[in-house]
Amino acid sequence: MSISVAEENYIKTIYQLQMHEDLVSTNAVAAALQTSAASVTDMLKKLKLKKLLVYEKYKGFKLNQQGIQTALGIIRKHRLWETFLVNTLQFKWDEVHEVAEQLEHIQSAQLIQHLDQFLGNPQFDPHGDPIPDAAGKIPIREQINLTQLPVHAMGKISAVGSQSSDMLALLRHKQIELGATIKVEQIFAFDESIDVTINQATLVNISAKLAKHLYVKTIAL
Amino acid sequence: MSISVAEENYIKTIYQLQMHEDLVSTNAVAAALQTSAASVTDMLKKLKLKKLLVYEKYKGFKLNQQGIQTALGIIRKHRLWETFLVNTLQFKWDEVHEVAEQLEHIQSAQLIQHLDQFLGNPQFDPHGDPIPDAAGKIPIREQINLTQLPVHAMGKISAVGSQSSDMLALLRHKQIELGATIKVEQIFAFDESIDVTINQATLVNISAKLAKHLYVKTIAL
DNA sequence: AATAATTTTTAGACAAATCTAAAAATTAAT
DNA sequence: ATTAATTTTTAGATTTGTCTAAAAATTATT
Structure with missing residues (x-):
């Protein structure tokens, strides 16, 4: 079908x-x-x-699982094509989206397999987004920005992107420190702020601005 | 539109x-x-x-002229993609048609321009078919098989693909010799035989088998 | 808790591209 | 030159993906 x-x-x-x-x-x-x-x-x-x-x-x-697998197949194609457009055809990274939207619908397992091989089995596309493999497995970047972490995902604080004393004061206040585990409970679309649980105990809200400066290593659930 | x-x-x-x-x-x-x-x-x-x-x-x-230009644009895309699939992605020449049928419909002038450049502005695809340029101009192969010559086109016999005496006897009988001008008058779908005018004078019928062994240099009308 | 506002679904319509069956036009054959 | 066969077109229906307007369900508010 x-x-x-x-x-x-x-x-x-x-x-x-x-x-x-x-x-x-x-x-x-x-x-x-x-x-x-x-x-x-x-x-x-x-x-x-x-x-x-x-x-x-x-x-x-x-x-459902079937639908997710289907989605990952499409995303895989989209990101492989974006990689091709930028790495091979010299497109600028901001010129590729529209064309990749079309290319992602081409039906040919063989084509994607050959393209993947030609590109050297890349794990991330030119925007830094992960490329699912043929089985739908998504590579995990060692360290990602907190804003990239999806709802319910867990991570361990691995870096902070600023050393400003204002920011450090805020982190101390929220009991966030390097190595703390963090779980995303909810993301609010309006202001892109995030509710997280720190060390599986305290629930705090993190503003979009703060989240942009926090990096985490993801933890498998 | x-x-x-x-x-x-x-x-x-x-x-x-x-x-x-x-x-x-x-x-x-x-x-x-x-x-x-x-x-x-x-x-x-x-x-x-x-x-x-x-x-x-x-x-x-x-x-009409507008329609022909449109067709040439599609054929250009098809043949560039076939070239890409074979030359770059290591497809076999007989595996590419189906995929190229899909790729030819991708809408992006920039994509085709970059692809053409990446492939080194090829003039002929892996099957030997000419690739129209961006303006719709079709490159002429110095020498093509008579079976490739379209209705009404003219050419000059430049080579014969066999030296068998049976064939040479047939050519003599039809007054076909190296350097003779030949004009395709009609192609019969049933047996793929061709009516041609030799030296703008005599009309003869050439069988598909004979045509396969005759090569011509095309002449602009 | 009743009403208001919002979200979601249904109902009915439309455009694109296709189909089958029947009618009209053309071409071939007796 | 009629009749028969073939080709082409029309008429009407179907599927996919979309729309608007109205009804139904849910959520928010007073």
Whole structure:
């Protein structure tokens, strides 16, 4: 059973949204794809029928394992093509997105396998985003920015990107220090602030500005 | 006004057919695209509306200058991608067609420009077919097989691919010799035989087998 | 808790590309 | 030159993905 380009675009978008919020809303998808909420509902029915997502009327939805694997396949293709465009064809990193959006829908396992090999099996694309392997496994960067950590993920503070005394005072106040474990509980879309649990004990809110200066080593759950 | 993938496939097919027969028939397109004659008629109306072809009901049709330019753009992309797949990604020459059929529809002038440059501005694809340049100009191979010469094209016999006495006897009988000018008058689909005028005087029929052994330098009309 | 606001779904319509079956036009054959 | 066969077109239906407007469900507010 083949998947259309439109379906692929929905799957990719839903995947990206459910990285941040566990359940995805109809309106969020509509906004991301610049379409109407009614169209999203229509597509949700189709994707449910194809057993790619878990969905109950009015209750939000998310991709199931099958859907996630499908999404990772599309993201893999997208990022391999971006790598190709920048590394091989000399595109600038900010010129590649539109073209990669088209190339990611080309259907040929052989093509992707050869492209991957030609590029030297890259683990990260030119933007630094991880490229899932053929099985859907996502490489973990040793150290990532806290803003990159998805909801529910855990990490250990490995570096701070500033030495300002104001910032150090704030960290002391929130009991955040190098080596502390941190778990992302919730990400607030409005101001991009993050609720985290420190050392599996205290819940604190971290502003977007502070998060940009904190780096973590991810911990497998 | 943008052109859909379906429209592009029709345009490419019509172009290829009108290389052989001056006017193209509804059924020929339907057969080539494995679709119904009714669908072809529907599409012809759309393409006429977009001013890409000359069409009158029941009277056959052909691409106009605008349509030919569009077709050449698609063929250029197809052949550049085939070159990329074989030369860069190590595909075998007989594995590339299906994938190139998809890649030829990617819309990005910049992508094709960069790809062309990366490949070293190739003039011919791995099958030996000419790659139109960005302006639609088709490179002429010094010497091509007679079977490659389209209807109405002229050439000068430049080589014969066999020295068998049977063949030489046949050539003498038809008054074909090195340096003779040859003009393709008609190509018969049934047995792929060709009617040609020799030295702008005598009309003779050349079998597919004989044509395969004759090479010509093309002459601009 | 009742009402208001928001979100989501349904209902009905539309455009693109296709189909089948039947009608119209052209071409071939007796 | 009629009739038969073939080709092409029309008419009407279908699928996919979309839309708007209205109804239903949920969430927020007073």
